[in-house]
Amino acid sequence: xGLVVQKYGGTSVADIKKxxxxxxxxISTKVEGNEVVxxxxxxxxxxxxxxxxxxxxxxxxxxxxxDALISTGEQISVTLLSIILNKLGYRxxxxxxxxxxxxxxxxxxxxxxxxxxxxxxxxxxxKGTIVIVAGFQGVxxxxxxxxxxxxxSDTSAVALAAALKADVCDIYTDVDGIYTADPNICTKxxxxxxxxxxxxxxxxxxxxxxxxxxxxxxxxxxxxPVYVKSSFSYGTGTLVTKEDKEMEKEVICGVTYDRDQxxxxxxxxxxxxxxxxxxxxxxADENIVVDMIIQNASIDGYTDLTFTVSRKEIKNxxxxxxxxxxxxxxxxxxxxxxxxxxxxxxxxxxxxxxVAAKMFSTLAREGVNxxxxxxxxxxxxxxxxxxxxxxxVSALHDAFGLDKTP
Amino acid sequence: xGLVVQKYGGTSVADIKKxxxxxxxxISTKVEGNEVVxxxxxxxxxxxxxxxxxxxxxxxxxxxxxDALISTGEQISVTLLSIILNKLGYRxxxxxxxxxxxxxxxxxxxxxxxxxxxxxxxxxxxKGTIVIVAGFQGVxxxxxxxxxxxxxSDTSAVALAAALKADVCDIYTDVDGIYTADPNICTKxxxxxxxxxxxxxxxxxxxxxxxxxxxxxxxxxxxxPVYVKSSFSYGTGTLVTKEDKEMEKEVICGVTYDRDQxxxxxxxxxxxxxxxxxxxxxxADENIVVDMIIQNASIDGYTDLTFTVSRKEIKNxxxxxxxxxxxxxxxxxxxxxxxxxxxxxxxxxxxxxxVAAKMFSTLAREGVNxxxxxxxxxxxxxxxxxxxxxxxVSALHDAFGLDKTP
Numbered sequence: 001x002g003l004v005v006q007k008y009g010g011t012s013v014a015d016i017k018k019x020x021x022x023x024x025x026x027i028s029t030k031v032e033g034n035e036v037v038x039x040x041x042x043x044x045x046x047x048x049x050x051x052x053x054x055x056x057x058x059x060x061x062x063x064x065x066x067d068a069l070i071s072t073g074e075q076i077s078v079t080l081l082s083i084i085l086n087k088l089g090y091r092x093x094x095x096x097x098x099x100x101x102x103x104x105x106x107x108x109x110x111x112x113x114x115x116x117x118x119x120x121x122x123x124x125x126x127k128g129t130i131v132i133v134a135g136f137q138g139v140x141x142x143x144x145x146x147x148x149x150x151x152x153s154d155t156s157a158v159a160l161a162a163a164l165k166a167d168v169c170d171i172y173t174d175v176d177g178i179y180t181a182d183p184n185i186c187t188k189x190x191x192x193x194x195x196x197x198x199x200x201x202x203x204x205x206x207x208x209x210x211x212x213x214x215x216x217x218x219x220x221x222x223x224x225p226v227y228v229k230s231s232f233s234y235g236t237g238t239l240v241t242k243e244d245k246e247m248e249k250e251v252i253c254g255v256t257y258d259r260d261q262x263x264x265x266x267x268x269x270x271x272x273x274x275x276x277x278x279x280x281x282x283x284a285d286e287n288i289v290v291d292m293i294i295q296n297a298s299i300d301g302y303t304d305l306t307f308t309v310s311r312k313e314i315k316n317x318x319x320x321x322x323x324x325x326x327x328x329x330x331x332x333x334x335x336x337x338x339x340x341x342x343x344x345x346x347x348x349x350x351x352x353x354x355v356a357a358k359m360f361s362t363l364a365r366e367g368v369n370x371x372x373x374x375x376x377x378x379x380x381x382x383x384x385x386x387x388x389x390x391x392x393v394s395a396l397h398d399a400f401g402l403d404k405t406p
Numbered sequence: 407x408g409l410v411v412q413k414y415g416g417t418s419v420a421d422i423k424k425x426x427x428x429x430x431x432x433i434s435t436k437v438e439g440n441e442v443v444x445x446x447x448x449x450x451x452x453x454x455x456x457x458x459x460x461x462x463x464x465x466x467x468x469x470x471x472x473d474a475l476i477s478t479g480e481q482i483s484v485t486l487l488s489i490i491l492n493k494l495g496y497r498x499x500x501x502x503x504x505x506x507x508x509x510x511x512x513x514x515x516x517x518x519x520x521x522x523x524x525x526x527x528x529x530x531x532x533k534g535t536i537v538i539v540a541g542f543q544g545v546x547x548x549x550x551x552x553x554x555x556x557x558x559s560d561t562s563a564v565a566l567a568a569a570l571k572a573d574v575c576d577i578y579t580d581v582d583g584i585y586t587a588d589p590n591i592c593t594k595x596x597x598x599x600x601x602x603x604x605x606x607x608x609x610x611x612x613x614x615x616x617x618x619x620x621x622x623x624x625x626x627x628x629x630x631p632v633y634v635k636s637s638f639s640y641g642t643g644t645l646v647t648k649e650d651k652e653m654e655k656e657v658i659c660g661v662t663y664d665r666d667q668x669x670x671x672x673x674x675x676x677x678x679x680x681x682x683x684x685x686x687x688x689x690a691d692e693n694i695v696v697d698m699i700i701q702n703a704s705i706d707g708y709t710d711l712t713f714t715v716s717r718k719e720i721k722n723x724x725x726x727x728x729x730x731x732x733x734x735x736x737x738x739x740x741x742x743x744x745x746x747x748x749x750x751x752x753x754x755x756x757x758x759x760x761v762a763a764k765m766f767s768t769l770a771r772e773g774v775n776x777x778x779x780x781x782x783x784x785x786x787x788x789x790x791x792x793x794x795x796x797x798x799v800s801a802l803h804d805a806f807g808l809d810k811t812p
Binding site: 019053057060061062066069071072075076079080082083093096098143144145 | 460486550551
């Protein structure tokens with residue numbers, strides 16, 4: 001008994017039959033005595049169809065119009081679910097960003113939610129209405145429609161849960177929880193019962209695709225308990241929650257990988273102050289995100305500088321860096337887009353020693369050469385050759401005993 | 407030089423190529439020095455796709471949700487046109503019902519526009535923006551999305567023209583104007599240069615499908631000059647305007663037909679006060695619109711009563727009337743759904759005598775039996791057997807010399 005926010009992704013509402021299935025889940029939550037707020041993504045394929053229309057209309061569609069166009073996808077799914085719930089005899093009402101209102105900033109395509117008005121929803125909940133909210137969308141102060149970026153419906157759901165002070169936020173998706181590794185490449189991967197916000201954040205940032213990382217940031221900030229569950233089965237899923245003592249006992253909670261990595265090395269960079277700025281400013285100016293950066297110790301006043309970018313950005317990045325390298329008098333620029341990032345994550349790392357050493361020796365034993373390393377308090381990432389990705393993930397999963405229930 | 411409202415129908419925006427064609431027409435109006443407001447329907451087929459989705463979700467989709475669902479069609483077309491205009495270097499912005507705002511009553515599926523806020527549009531026009539408005543939709547006082555009924559985009563356009571005090575409202579469609587008869591069944595049909603609001607209203611009510619009749623009512627009320635033009639060619643089209651002396655010189659301006667007619671006769675109705683009310687109240691209660699009603703002179707205290715309804719309503723109407731007929735002691739109920747209504751329209755009728763006689767004798771000469779007659783000041787309608795529709799239209803078109811330019 002409480003206030004439950006449930007979010008269903010695109011594959012969960014892909015057709016009328018699947019939406020009827022969602023309706024059943026919603027009703028079962030409602031008849032248990034809960035107040036229910038449902039957040040939906042667009043029907044699978046619909047957003048892609050709309051994006052294609054936009055790009056057939058223009059190579060660079062005007063941003064305001066693009067957002068108003070693709071937001072129709074969620075408008076269709078929420079009204080269909082509401083029609084079905086009403087048919088089944090339940091009072092339900094769909095709401096769009098402007099009707100609630102979900103106020104965002106004006107950064108089209110990746111807007112951030114600034115405020116959610118809870119009056120309309122609370123009034124409807126009091127009447128016993130099942131409230132259905134279009135995910136992914138909001139409006140700015142001038143009533144322009146904005147969208148929150150891919151996976152933005154997760155963020156809509158968590159933000160609504162926070163604003164409504166919901167007891168729980170259920171994210172229904174096509175997997176039944178968060179796994180210790182991607183089950184598609186690691187057969188021994190195990191579903192986690194619980195994971196801390198910080199771990200989930202690192203998992204999302206280093207390649208796990210289940211939750212949009214901004215939704216996790218919000219959940220952490222407002223301490224919203226988030227369950228990741230399957231739309232297609234009944235199970236408890238994985239609870240994303242505050243860190244506790246139990247979690248710290250485990251050294252690591254998961255192994256992730258990210259194949260969308262490319263490595264650029266600038267060879268024999270004159271080691272002068274301001275050189276790094278000269279190299280990276282042109283990339284920043286074109287919004288190219290640089291992930292890992294490594295600078296070797298200087299020899300004879302020269303150093304090598306290596307960094308990674310998204311594989312999609314490699315052409316642009318190479319063009320800019322080649323010019324910058326010439327300008328500062330570096331010898332040459334080398335590119336390797338055949339690399340991947342493999343990471344281990346765990347809050348337990350802080351209190352356990354030898355985690356990094358164990359990771360490196362495990363990879364060495366398998367003959368996997370480490371090209372770059374970067375660490376945070378609860379994460380160690382290594383860049384390796386792409387062909388070793390599966391091997392590295394499985395070996396690390398074994399080495400840290402992730403297949404065994406703690 | 408002035409303020410022009412242009413409306414383009416579904417076939418005019420059926421695909422990206424056609425929308426690019428619309429963009430060209432809009433630009434040519436803009437570069438002539440006009441301020442331009444564009445109203446669009448949904449891409450041809452899109453509204454039907456959405457309606458199908460709704461009816462696959464439920465046999466009787468909840469009305470509020472249905473409107474929010476099908477209004478997405480116009481949201482897609484207006485954003486695509488705006489994307490194309492921006493690509494071509496023109497400042498353009500799309501607006502939905504809630505963004506303007508186009509306030510309607512709360513009668514879903516056939517809402518009436520109550521008020522249009524002109525501030526937002528006027529501000530944008532001042533900046534030189536081409537303003538693109540989603541037709542067919544509005545919002546009620548509680549920000550629920552409403553739709554105006556089939557052809558509602560015409561009404562959106564005329565209402566905007568009235569609110570903005572536009573100099574002209576151009577309705578672009580797949581024909582190049584209003585014809586003296588449907589060119590598909592009458593080869594001699596001629597495009598009219600001008601037609602009065604009242605004539606256009608009667609044409610629309612009696613079967614002409616070019617303009618939604620509510621849009622004509624609005625145009626008449628606010629004296630908005632409306633041009634009906636082709637999207638696919640350049641021509642002056644037909645001007646719908648105030649009646650003038652020239653128009654009165656012509657006896658009639660057009661012949662129309664409506665095949666969506668069914669005739670019901672209640673035989674030997676006891677001729678008592680209140681009988682008609684007893685027969686028609688059940689129909690009114692189920693929102694069945696009765697068009698023509700004829701009651702013969704009473705013989706021996708009994709009379710026959712004949713009326714017409716839309717062919718789609720005939721099953722429902724028969725069921726209700728059969729019961730009512732029993733209740734009042736009528737002998738039997740006869741149904742004929744193989745009829746059509748043929749009408750002649752013209753403001754000149756008022757000042758010319760013998761128009762009705764000429765119509766009846768023309769039909770008689772062709773062997774067309776008249777089953778029912780109804781008249782208004784500027785219209786005469788006859789119900790005939792459906793198989794005579796084309797013959798009757800062509801014969802009347804000839805008899806009144808409509809093929810000849812006045």
